[in-house]
Amino acid sequence: MTNHVSLEKKELNKVFWRSYQALGCYSYDKQQGIPYLRAMVPVLEKLYPERDQFLKALKRHNTMFNTTCAFVPFCLGISCAMEEEYANDESGQFDPESIGAVKIALMGPLAGIGDSFFWGTFRLIACGVGAPLAAEGNPLGVILYLLLNLVPSTLTRWYGFQLGYKGGRQFLARIQADGTLAKLTESAKVLAMVVIGGMVPQIVKFPVAFTLELGGGTFVLSEVLDGIMPNLLPLLLSLFVYRLIMKGTKVNAIIFGLLGLGILLTVLGIM
């Protein structure tokens, strides 16, 4: 390997577009491993014209891999940069095993951050903003939901890939070491908590129909409850469900339980 080979936009773009198929062949043994290998092929073909080296490179990436989809381009960018470094390494100092080691080292923390941002924050905000509107039949709810998911995910993919290729490892190590990453994750949780709290009164409704004739007046249970605090029952019910989930009750059991509760309370005339 004496000739200098450098990666160009053409191969890198191919890798980027193939990153979209990260779940194209999800298996228990390799998870996103097969699609990751598939995405690396254009770059490996360019870097290793010699068949022997090429086969070794393919083998290197035929391993287990799994992280949040939006961060796959970032990891691919790093892998591309490292493969390029290795292919042009004349000193023999570069250990190719480090390429796989970095992949494995990154996927866990990135999945942690990614799941809390993409599953736990952006999707949640999109749902909190969009679903109540859509449930009322407003198409704006659907559009907002799509934008709030697609915009952050597309930006993370595109800039993540660029950043990964141009020294992403160092950047990640720096924000992890100085505490910025942990703070960012916590701030996302703060935002998620406000949005979830706000969803309670907007999406959980507990219609109380119970009334009682008492001598001169009528006792209306819903008015008494609203007098204590509006949306009291939705709040208590949500916290109760959360407690059940934390205690390990199966979600489907809770769903059927609430269906039963709704029917029972309706038959009794309370709802």
Place this chain on the structure above:
Amino acid sequence: MLLKAFLVSLVAAYGRLEQGWMGQQMIARPIWLCPLVGLLLGDLQQGIIIGGSLELIWAGVVQVGATPTEVVTGSTVACGLAIINNLSVAEAITIAIPVGLLATLIGTINNTITIAVWSPMTNKAVDHGNTKAIWWLGLAGCATQALMYGIAVFLAVSAGSAAVQAIIDGIPQVIRDGLSNASMILPAVGIGILMQFSFDKKFVGFFLVGFLLPTYMGFGSVATALTGVAIALIYFFLKPNEVEDD
């Protein structure tokens, strides 16, 4: 009827492909798939309403690994049947839940195929440096999955339609009212699951602020989320960095 069932199955297959081939951008969800079903079946408005309602209940159900509910199938089948048979939103939700549960089986079958067939074939392709095979193997798992889910949804909608109508007609009014009331408290499940991701005792105050803004100030969902952004920014900039020592 068969044409309608086919159209619904297309949406279900698209939902699978979105996750597998289009980057899983969190949009293979009731709130996007049900309007698509509605559009194809000629009742976009009802599709949007059912999608929004199902999204509220399944807000917390996440499509990774072993899932308790298969959201794509549950929402497309329920929305399709509801529009074809003129069902209420509450009735659609009642159909969606068991369908979503049953459909998780297909995922298990597909993952078994992947580990038994596609994964060993990939190893062989790598040994021979066969990049063409790697190209299509990287897409294969999702292709079989989309196909299987598509067929299952087609069968469920085409066969289910008559059965659903008979069952719904046979339910007494008081039970139907009960289901309708139950559909109003069910979103509490979505909230409970969501809290798992982010809930931390020290953050309980933020949860309460979020709850109180719509309750007493009449904030809508957008206003609450924007206030949340402001609070998160305050938290981020005022909290000192905790530097790891190592």
